Every structure is written in structure tokens, then in C-alpha cells.
Amino acid sequence: MADTSAADVQPPYLYPDYRSTRLRAPAQPLVRVAPSPLESVGPTFPQQFVRDGEADLTTWGASAPLGEKMVLVGRVLDEDGRPVRGALVEVWQANASGKYPHPVDDHDAPLDPNFLGKGQVLTDDEGRYRIVTVKPGAYPWGNHAFGWRPAHIHFSLFGNAYAQRLITQMFFPGDPLLPIDPIFQSVPEAGRPLLVADLDLEQGIEGVALGYRWDMVLRGPRATPMGV
Amino acid sequence: MARPTPSQTVGPFFARDLLWKDGGTVLFPGRSDRITLTGRVFDGDGAPIHDALFETWQADPTGAFPSSHDGARPHGYGRVTTDPDGRYAIETVVPGSFKGARGETYAPQISVAIFARGLLKALHTRVFLAPLELVTDDPLARAIGDPDRLRTLIAARDPKDSKIYRWDVRLRGAGETVFLAF
Numbered sequence: 224m225a226d227t228s229a230a231d232v233q234p235p236y237l238y239p240d241y242r243s244t245r246l247r248a249p250a251q252p253l254v255r256v257a258p259s260p261l262e263s264v265g266p267t268f269p270q271q272f273v274r275d276g277e278a279d280l281t282t283w284g285a286s287a288p289l290g291e292k293m294v295l296v297g298r299v300l301d302e303d304g305r306p307v308r309g310a311l312v313e314v315w316q317a318n319a320s321g322k323y324p325h326p327v328d329d330h331d332a333p334l335d336p337n338f339l340g341k342g343q344v345l346t347d348d349e350g351r352y353r354i355v356t357v358k359p360g361a362y363p364w365g366n367h368a369f370g371w372r373p374a375h376i377h378f379s380l381f382g383n384a385y386a387q388r389l390i391t392q393m394f395f396p397g398d399p400l401l402p403i404d405p406i407f408q409s410v411p412e413a414g415r416p417l418l419v420a421d422l423d424l425e426q427g428i429e430g431v432a433l434g435y436r437w438d439m440v441l442r443g444p445r446a447t448p449m450g451v
Numbered sequence: 452m453a454r455p456t457p458s459q460t461v462g463p464f465f466a467r468d469l470l471w472k473d474g475g476t477v478l479f480p481g482r483s484d485r486i487t488l489t490g491r492v493f494d495g496d497g498a499p500i501h502d503a504l505f506e507t508w509q510a511d512p513t514g515a516f517p518s519s520h521d522g523a524r525p526h527g528y529g530r531v532t533t534d535p536d537g538r539y540a541i542e543t544v545v546p547g548s549f550k551g552a553r554g555e556t557y558a559p560q561i562s563v564a565i566f567a568r569g570l571l572k573a574l575h576t577r578v579f580l581a582p583l584e585l586v587t588d589d590p591l592a593r594a595i596g597d598p599d600r601l602r603t604l605i606a607a608r609d610p611k612d613s614k615i616y617r618w619d620v621r622l623r624g625a626g627e628t629v630f631l632a633f
Contacts, residue, residue: 232455233457233572234571238571243569244570245569246495247567248622249627249630250495255594256591256631259549259560259590259591260549261508261549262508262633264518266526266527266528267517267520269520271522313469325466327463328464341468379461388506390460392462406571415457417457440454
């Protein structure tokens, strides 16, 4: 295996403390190849793919959702620090009670009729995105005794190349559940701070919403592994 | 160099959120014969994986890469979830072969990314829509070498219905599918 900066911060497939990896992680070594020319380009999303208002998760219902309103801003960049323009950023999350409107979520917490917890936005020419939402709640899960997932927002990104495709999770600063979360802990120590947003009060709305900032970095579209 | 953002699992609660309407119908400009790529996804115990997100990206029948959209969705991209039997189905066209930067020929193939609970990173692979003997010069086929391993990436044309290509994915264990790092 080549040692690259990417390898230093990515989780392994098999991380036994996260039990679901035990039957789903490949046992054979991965075959290392350069992205094909096809994988070095990617799908083109029309501007109208995202409709007005889809970046504001608090206006979906007839009235405001419960919870702590927040604004999240950030940029999508490549490894050279260049903005990734027109990246599709999809988000989904639990409501303020830590409940998803999903049939397999059996957590005994209330749904919020004013919160679906789903949004999307395309980055602008500077690679910037902005979403408005409420802070998701923590919730218990059956991975291990007394296990609780820290509050997190799920992110799915399409950059400018298929090989940049990324699905990840954003966490909140100072969360006491981070040290006991095997999904977060699966990331090597050097990578963990990259998943935690910063408080950025001035990005909030005075008297209304807390501000946070979180940048994401996608690998270069033509990145090839070192030492190959 | 900025370090890339680490990957995390898509988790179990995505299905409603990442599904696209008709995401299993891959769009291309113009008219071409349509085929269906379908199969099941299994875990290391041979149990079907019912909560995977299954995405595809491919060239058109001439081997050209999609670079536009139909006004609503991108061309060339498929996105579905597996059903309770672990089954996926992508209705699309047979991609053409294409050339690499050094003149190498990529056999007709679809790039596949699988996300699921228990997968901390996407599983990437490529499925060939051509028989084994026609893909042996493909760069990935050469990198794999072992024909038994390569065979895990060959979609089999249904003998009773030539419009159906069947391809199962085994994440771990016996018959494990070849996955890629790039």
C-alpha cells in the first residue's frame, strides 16, 4: 500500500468496534489503479437540479421546527486549495430530538412535523455553500452497550470528477460523545479534526441562529497513488 | 496540499433522502437500445444487503463521456438502493469502449460505487459488459491478472433475454468481488 496524505486520514474498511464493518469490509486487498478517463470527469448537474429554498431545512413545514437554529457555511476545495465550483452538496440529519423520519429508525423519540431533515445546494464560483437548519440531536444505537451517536449532519458530495465522490459526516465542536463514537474514532487521529465544524458566530443570524463553519476537501480529480 | 476530508458511512437512514425519482433509469441524449444491469449485493455471511446505495457512471454507446443533462438530471449517472432481497436494477445502454491517455483501451464497463451502513468508505469497482475474453487487455483486467478474480467483474448476459445483464456483488468472503483503490 502506498502511503499518501489521503491514506493518513481515511478510515479503514474493517474497524471491528463498528460492528457492521465485520461482514461488509472486503477481506481481499484492494486493487490499486489510476482513475480511468471516465472517472476523471463526472456527472453534470443542471442549476435547476436544486430548487430555491432547498438549502434551508427550517422552512419545509408549516411553521418552524423545534430545536436550536443554526447556519452552516463553508467551502468545497480540492487538495491544492482551489474551489470546487458547482459541486452538489446533499445533507440529511436527525431532528432536534435525534429522530430520523425513516422507517428503520426505532428510537423512541418524537418526529417533528415541521422538519424533514433533508436539503441540497450547489457550490458557487468560490466553492461556497450555506445551509440553514437546526442542530440535530444525539441518539442511541445498538452497536454496543450504552452507545450513543454524537450529533452529526450527513454530507454527500459530487465534485467535478466521479473519483472525487464523497459521503461523510460533520460533527460539532466539544461534543463529549466524540471520544466514544466508533464511527468517528475509525478515522485516524490526524483526520478527526477535519470532521468537526468550527463555531463562527458572525455567520449566524443575530438573535436567531448560531453560526458554524465547515470546509470540505475533495481529492484531486486526476490524483494518482504515489509509489505506483 | 490540504488533506482530503475523511469518509464516513452513509448509515442506515439515507434511503428516503438520497433517492432520485427514476434514478435507476440512466439518461442519455438520443435513442439507443436499452438494457438492464441487475443483480444482488451480499455480505460476508452471504446475506443480502438491503440498505446499500448503488451508483453507476458510464460512457455512452460510442464510448463518449456524458457532459450534459436533460434539464433535470445528469446524463450517464444511475442511483438506486438495494431492495429487501439485496437486489438492484439499472436500466441503461451498453457503454462503448474508450481510450486512456497512453492509448490503452478500456473495455465496455460501468464504474460502480457502493455505500452502506458498515462501509466507512465507498466501495469502488467496475463491471464489464463484455465477455471475459474481450476484456483481458483492459488496464484493470491486466492489474488483476487472476482470471478467477477478474470473473467477479463480468456481467453475464441472460441466455433467455439478451437485454438483461446479471452481476452479483459479494463484499467479503467466498467469491469476493474485486474492489479498487484510486
